[in-house]
Amino acid sequence: MDDGKKILVIIMDGLGDRAVRSLGYRTPLQCANKPNLDWFAVNGTSGIMDVISPGVRPGSDTSHLALLGYDPYQVYTGRGPFEAAGVGLVGKAGDVAFRCNFATVDDGMNVIDRRAGRIKEPDTTELAKALDGMRLGDITAVVKEATEHRAALMLQGSGLSPYVSDADPHALATVSRSEPLRPNAAATAEAVNEFVHRSYEVLKDHPVNRRRIAEGKQPANILLPRGAGVFPDIQPFESKYGMSASGVAGVSLIRGICRVCGLEVIEDAGCTGGTDTDMNAKACAALRELERKDFVLMNVKATDINSHDGDPRSKIESIERLDAMAKAIREGIPSGTVVALAADHCTPVEKGDHSGDPVPLTIYVENGIKDGVASYDEVSCARGALGRIRGVDLMPILIDKADRSEKFGA
């Protein structure tokens, strides 16, 4: 046996769909002109995949965990740690992270603007720095700004619990007290409340806010945490699978998932190939990473956005741009690479949100059995020789097709 083949997993976000009335009850994939995606189907082995389990509607975080072979029911307690890792705060197992908003409150702790006058960098950068490193008894608060009015908070210390309610009231209302949702979460809830109170003390007279008030803008005088989650005790990808790995993704949450799982995240997906679209840049970056790594995951977001916007025609156009990306992959992959075309979930355009429908899956490798599937779409793939599998089974299947699997027994 050789050292095993390389593996490229292409996740086309929200790609799968349902029968769309305005498309004659076909799906966007069935309507798009996509000879290169279809080339993989013709030469590969296809099936459908319940990314979590049948009928379960995945988030982008739980789905990517499953696709990387981590059971989300075991490792996922909330979005917080993955958002935090997305902006670069990667904690250790047991650290608890929160998503936060910079907000504006009055003297009575009533929220009067949940986005603090749509504050953004560089103001948030300075304000986050003012809060970062705050000591709350034995607990340390780590704070980092995220996009626009958002930030990440990570609590580090022993005995922390993610089972605390949000301080963010999610409305123009009085700031909520974080309450323990389990008996052993009292200390964590208290730390959250102290953090929120002291964020007000630190921020209310901060020079950045004094300047904003002078400019007639809302001050960001409080940081409101929500969505607590604990960093899971996760076996790093490289030690779990014995493969070096990179993740190519533009979305912060997906980058966070990759970082928590131990993949190297490629920040700059720039491309020297002369094309200027985001997709082709990602394809180039993925091909570059395949030169030096065993495993590459890439996530391409456009189709999900089209679906959230409810626009089937734009989704078809995005699929046709994905097809151009698939051409670059097809022409550029090292010989013998195992390539998986998949989605993290369906996002039906008429629903405008994720659904629990299975996603189309094609696995291409030169010696894979050819199953007669001629098109990469929801219906054609369902007739393929992979049948119907689950997301957590994808990695074992790819590893076996790459001739990297351990034998169980003799």
Place this chain on the structure above:
Amino acid sequence: MDDGKKILVIIMDGLGDRAVRSLGYRTPLQCANKPNLDWFAVNGTSGIMDVISPGVRPGSDTSHLALLGYDPYQVYTGRGPFEAAGVGLVGKAGDVAFRCNFATVDDGMNVIDRRAGRIKEPDTTELAKALDGMRLGDITAVVKEATEHRAALMLQGSGLSPYVSDADPHALATVSRSEPLRPNAAATAEAVNEFVHRSYEVLKDHPVNRRRIAEGKQPANILLPRGAGVFPDIQPFESKYGMSASGVAGVSLIRGICRVCGLEVIEDAGCTGGTDTDMNAKACAALRELERKDFVLMNVKATDINSHDGDPRSKIESIERLDAMAKAIREGIPSGTVVALAADHCTPVEKGDHSGDPVPLTIYVENGIKDGVASYDEVSCARGALGRIRGVDLMPILIDKADRSEKFGA
């Protein structure tokens, strides 16, 4: 409900394959002329089966356990007990068994020949007898010769653990000390070390070895255990399923699996039908057993050997001989029998070793639904009405098709 139908499971070892370049990217099954195997597909219901779970690369031992309905993750700790049972040493739950080599060591306990000059029966028979029944404190060692220079060791007593390292250094090196791999395994490791030491004391001046030395041959002056495994606490097949059962297999390891699960192993698969191949002998033996038993498992090895040899043409020829065997089965089975055609794992000829790909499966019974599958192969079966199932689900499905299943609920 009547008493239920009879069940015949035919395991064609290593049968499944991948797309073979020299066969125009088809599999050996897709290339072979096999009208009788196809008859079962045409008249039966087909699917694909992950013998362990998707992408997991099965050994022949773990796979046969799963196919008999025993979860290998619960009952398998190593090959030792099944090898021991293969040569007739069937222990009770908790007994720990090892595979062993008769080897040659010098005075310094350095292995100078791992096969003791390719010793075999009847020398090994006598030497095994000299070690059999050795008392090691409260523990008894049971020893039996196997093929060529091999033997099986079974330790019987209370509180034994399979979590001990090998005394066999697996190289021309000093004999290893068996070490406990878990805290409660110290007594077992000590018993192994004492056994190895005393095997040297008993064997070094044994008349067989004195004679071998006089003849210029290497003496088998030590027995080196490896691959510890515990006899599982397994519910015997007959009480688990309420069916009498026989196993027809030529390979010692498979015979061992059958014995540990409580099947009667048919040693002499001779056939009076006038054909002289091993396969037809096994078909005759299986048909004979079906006369007096409810369930028969047969294993036919040839295709796996062709694959390990990397020879697609020989594999096609073996499949065509399997087809002749299928003809004998088809013509000889009692009316109403449920027949399953399956493999224990794929062994792709280009890989030369087991893979985790799903195996083709056809279940034939007169009243089974006909799904339009016309060929018994990896691609055609994947389109069948059984879909994609797991190995541990095969027995419940067969039992139900045999009208022997219990109702769950009212």
